Amino acid sequence: MKTFNHLIRWTLLILPIAITIGTVVAFFLWLLSAAIHLRFDHQWLLFLLPFAGVLIHLIYQSVGKSSEKGNNLIMDEIHQTGGGVPWRMAPVILTTTIITHLFGGSAGREGTAVQIGGSIAAVFGKWFKLNEQDTKMVLTAGIAAGFGAVFGTPVTGAIFALEVLTLGRIKYEALFPALVASVIADFTVAAWQIHHTAYHIAVLPQTPYFLSAYLPIDLFLLSKVIAASVVFGLASYLFSFAVHGVKQVFSRLFTISWLIPVAGGLIIIGLTYLIGKPDYLSLGVDAEYPGAITIPSAFIQGGTDTWSWLWKTVYTTLTLGTGFKGGEVTPLFYIGATLGNTLSGLLNAPVSLFAALGFIAVFAGATNTPLACTMMGVELFGSEYTLFFAVACFTAYFFSGHGGIYSAQRAAIPEIQDNLPADSAVNSLKNSYLAQKMSRYKIRLKQK
Structure with a gap:
């Protein structure tokens, strides 16, 4: 009964958040497509790219403020509660991403969707007066909803939200909210008649290969x-x-x-x-x-x-x-x-x-x-x-090294427990691990 109540509670909490995120992401994808095709029709817009860059800079200086940290701000907030995720992150990143693409900047859309998801989730977390732990869960679900909705990959969105936070560790307690959020947000985008690009792998010809009689793979x-x-x-x-x-x-x-x-x-x-x-x-x-x-x-x-x-x-x-x-x-x-x-x-x-x-x-x-x-x-x-x-x-x-594109990504264990650089991009993995060990050892000594 307790488990059932837990699932119902989180479903009801996530439902309005995910629908809102899916709706905003659908609007973003529609705007993005319109901006890209507008530049296709007016190639001279590329010459205004430097001015677009100045406009983006001014937006963040005047309105964006801490929002400029982007995905890393949301990840930091999940790791350790700080100043919170500002509500203005969603409209600011949506606007500046459209500006970037309208004038020809080479960028993507995942960062925008994730920040939309995190920002909206943070707003609902305040409205619902959630405690610190539940707020972190809602922010994780917001990441999942944004990612799953923007690419049409709901299961990937849920796993990504859990896996990207801490290298080598997945917090499964957030899996259900993340999955529900990602699936609902994806359904919402589909309901708004926004379609994703389909990719296909051509059928490989059936030819005999080495040890084909004994092994199921080439x-x-x-x-x-x-x-x-x-x-x-x-x-x-x-x-x-x-x-x-x-x-x-x-x-x-x-x-x-x-x-x-x-x-x-x-x-x-x-x-x-x-x-x-x-x-x-x-x-x-x-x-x-x-x-x-x-x-x-x-x-x-x-x-x-x-x-x-x-x-x-x-x-x-x-x-x-x-x-x-x-x-x-x-x-x-x-x-x-x-x-x-x-x-x-x-x-x-x-x-x-x-x-x-x-x-x-x-x-x-x-x-x-x-x-x-x-x-x-x-x-x-x-x-x-x-x-x-x-x-x-x-x-x-x-083979990609110990760093990555997200500086706020933490590390529970290193990719390869060998000679790590002292200034590793994932926060000095070995030093962090040894510090935790020493801290536990000191606690045990005090208890004795």
């Missing part, structure tokens, strides 16, 4: 998957290193902060005309012209250039590192899918399969969420290649 293909996944992990590391590095470099170069987005916007304009095509601007899902390189085109033989993944890395790290807003995940999908396309040619492997593996594996390495990304593979591409999805995501995770 070991030769599996070895190619592992080799490619090592590269996916290195690409994740490069992205994480670059996005933090760009921020540091530009902060040192410019003492006047509003000049940073101006410089970033000018560089992106220059690169676009140097390359001669706008393929690496904005989201990278819809094609601006026939033959453009997009995430869907990466699933087709010859659908990308050899260095498309690197150009997208440069564009996105410049965009986000110089103050423009959005998310990192969709660009990571683009980087992974195009890199998978390139590697499929080098390894003589199935194009669509390797594009799909790169799609989820680069994301797994950059966010330290291999479980969620494995489930994303199942939700987006089907369950037939689940083993390949898991191998790709966990291999990329191990």
Whole structure:
């Protein structure tokens, strides 16, 4: 009876939160699509990108304030209650993300959806007068709802919300609220007639392989998957290193902060005309012209250039590192899918399969969420290649280094318990672990 009451209570608490988040995310996705296609029709808008960067800077300076910490602010609040998640985070990030994409900035949408989810959840938490523990649960559910709704992957959204908070530890007490929130928010987006891009892996030809009479899997293909996944992990590391590095470099170069987005916007304009095509601007899902390189085109033989993944890395790290807003995940999908396309040619492997593996594996390495990304593979591409999805995501995770795109991500255990750098991006993993051990040892001594 107690369990039943617990489930009913959380369902009733989460229902209005998730419906609200799903509705706002649906509105955001509609606006985002409209802004992107408006830029397609008016290519001169790209020249206003530096001015858009200044506008975003002024918005955060005047209204956004602490909201500029974005996803990290929500994660910090879940780890340890502080100043709270401000209600204005949702409208500010929605507005500034639309501005970024309208003028051609290379960014994603996950960060926006997660911040919308966290901000709305925080507001409802105050209205419901929840205690500290329940507020943390509601914030976790808000992350799940935002993520699941924006990509149409509700199970992934729930697992991501739990896995992304602490490396090596999942708090299962938040699983039910997170899953309910993610599913309801996804249903709400669907009810508003917002559709997500569909991706497909082409059927692999049935050919005999080594030890096929004894093993249910092609070991030769599996070895190619592992080799490619090592590269996916290195690409994740490069992205994480670059996005933090760009921020540091530009902060040192410019003492006047509003000049940073101006410089970033000018560089992106220059690169676009140097390359001669706008393929690496904005989201990278819809094609601006026939033959453009997009995430869907990466699933087709010859659908990308050899260095498309690197150009997208440069564009996105410049965009986000110089103050423009959005998310990192969709660009990571683009980087992974195009890199998978390139590697499929080098390894003589199935194009669509390797594009799909790169799609989820680069994301797994950059966010330290291999479980969620494995489930994303199942939700987006089907369950037939689940083993390949898991191998790709966990291999990329191990080869992506100890950092990631989220500086607020904590660590319960290191990825590999070996020689860790003293300034590890996940808060000095070994030092934290040893400090906890010493603290427990001192308590025991006092008790004796």
